[in-house]
Amino acid sequence: MKTTLSRRKFLKITGATIGAAAAGGAAMKAFTVFSRPPLSPTHGLSKIPTYCDLCFWKCGAIAYVRDGALWKIEGNPEDPLSRGRLCPRGSGGVGAHSDPDRLKRPLMRKRQRGEEAWAEVTWDEAFDFIARKLNSIKAQYGPEAVALFSHGIGGNFLKHTMKAYGTPNISAPSFAQCRGPRDVGFRLTFGEDVSSPERTDIRNARCLVLIGSHLGENMHNTQVQEFAEAIESGASIIVVDPRFSVAASKAKHYLPIKAGTDLALLLAWMNVIVAENLYDAEYVRNHGFGFEQFAASLRPYTPDWAYPETGIEPDVIRETAREMARYRPATLVHPGRHATWYGDDTQRSRAIALLNALLGSWGRKGGFYYPQSMDVPNYPYPPYPVSTRGKVDNPNHKYPFANEPITTGIRNATITGQPYPIKGWMVYATNLLHALPNERETVEAIRNLDLLVVIDVIPSEIAGWADVVLPESVYLERHDDLNVEWFRDPFVAIRQPVVESPDDQKPNWWIAKRLAGALGLGSYYPWKNIEEYLEYRLKGAGLSYDELKQKGIIRGPKQPIYFEEGIKPEFATPSGKIEFYSVQLANAGFDPVPKYTPPKEGPPGSFRLLYGRAPVHSFSRTHSNRILSDMMDENEVWVNADVAARNGWESGNYVRLRNQDGVVSNRVKVKVTERIRPECVYLVHGFGHTSKGLRHAWGKGASDAQLITRYETDALMGGTGMNVNFVTLEPAAEAQHG
């Protein structure tokens, strides 16, 4: 199989035909004037390895500083994640450093919350205020009354400070608003998560099934590169999506499924594979538990039954099921990542896991490998205080299979005061007003707080509601914790400063350490500075700090990653086997094998609102980056061509979206396309900013988050299914926001 991949082909897969390198040319020149002197020689060219933070994937990168200014960023060829190539966002990282809309100095609120009226203060003034408030909350309500919401590796030190403070309430939207149902569904089946980066052996797959997974738009660099390799090596690609995505354009079979009916298709596929004895019988016999009950439960779910539910013809269901079986065990039914859609998402993900189990792909080449990691010890901190009250987010284990804290559970506790009050939020690098469903509930919770602190690089919407805003240095200006990755090739990577921060921004480790000092918790930071901390950890692993600084990456020895290479098939489930039938689900009152329930329909004449990603933006965090916004400045609402013709809508017309609860979006351009089913419309997530500080991004495009007023909660783990909102379109000529 070919293992090389040209840059041209890679970009073609991303759907960003403009390309990152092109974006970095003229645009970057315009912004280097904002750069401060680099931390390396000020004349000539210097190359400093680091790892990217334009999303959470953490690709190894090399930053170039030319004549004192940040010039460009490329992939680090030594890095197994980037393999020398960054995605368009990563290449546009220069724009994060030079963004004129960045937070510059600590800010304290001057008027009512949400009015975005600020006074600049010193760091000492900010820490004094926060420490006084946190100590007062602790005295009145206990340390558990403060919650930290955090996203990405940059939150590690703040987590440490807040644990030292005494709160167990630390959560991230990446669980209940993203990958949680997937990981719980796989854990219930195989006893392990899919993890991040996903343990998917895409490059060796001979058949790749993407069901609601938009590789190429959902821009996880390594996966997209491996997707391109799989295509080049002739893998059979099956894509299931209500929208003809970039991935669909590469498929041998594209199944335009009715939204919300994936589980019906998955059950019908498994029905065919079992009924026709196409599954890996030896693998199932050796490793499976409860197969007979599972097989019996599938009998009603024939392709003919699934047709009216899914809109996929029975012959197509049979043909694609046989195609998957033909290439097993090197058939990979991709688990996806963002999986909080309809409220039955854990069972949907469990069905994906079971289909993979039938195909024998877990632990096998071309399926799911066993990720390996280097043994780098943690820093030996003093023990944290133990909370007597426990976590607040999931009282009485209402969601019995939640194995991470639920953000919306913390929000509920903040609103209701039950099971105990939450009075302080610390928010690191996550724009909760775009990440959580139902903005109104988030604002209601914020109104109950005694303290809201936001630590971020840009003035996001959640920052607009804060009492104190702390400006963080962007990743090119700071150290972060070591990335000790779990991957097919074990490695450790360093993030280190390339240039100085242009204003009074500070790295997260400095903020976390100083905050701990202000709280009287200085003993939790025995190291003087971050380099001492990093060097200590590396020394414990027998690794050289100097070598890591120079190379950016140190790789560990290759380890076995498949059963066929010697990995022992062990499953951390109650039965010790792959659970086709789950006794633990049955005992908790849930379906032990997945069952299908049709999705609820919307009001007549409305369209189901779907949302997704673009390859040049991350969440709502990159729209003020001038290089990335130059490639995509606003989103469009995708509307089916027949529907548009009937309504007289044309591409480029501006409309507003009104949801079932009367919430109206900012204006957004129509994109008329054959590439979406008629009952849906689609928006790229993260646009429609309302924060005054985001001067460049303000008012551009529509916010899907604003329209997601409803959600269906997953009864197994508390995830919030968000594809349950419906909109109508109305003309919008004027450009005013609101």
Ligand code: SF4
């Ligand atoms: S996928 Fe792109 S944005 Fe994310 S870390 Fe890698 S290069 Fe950066």
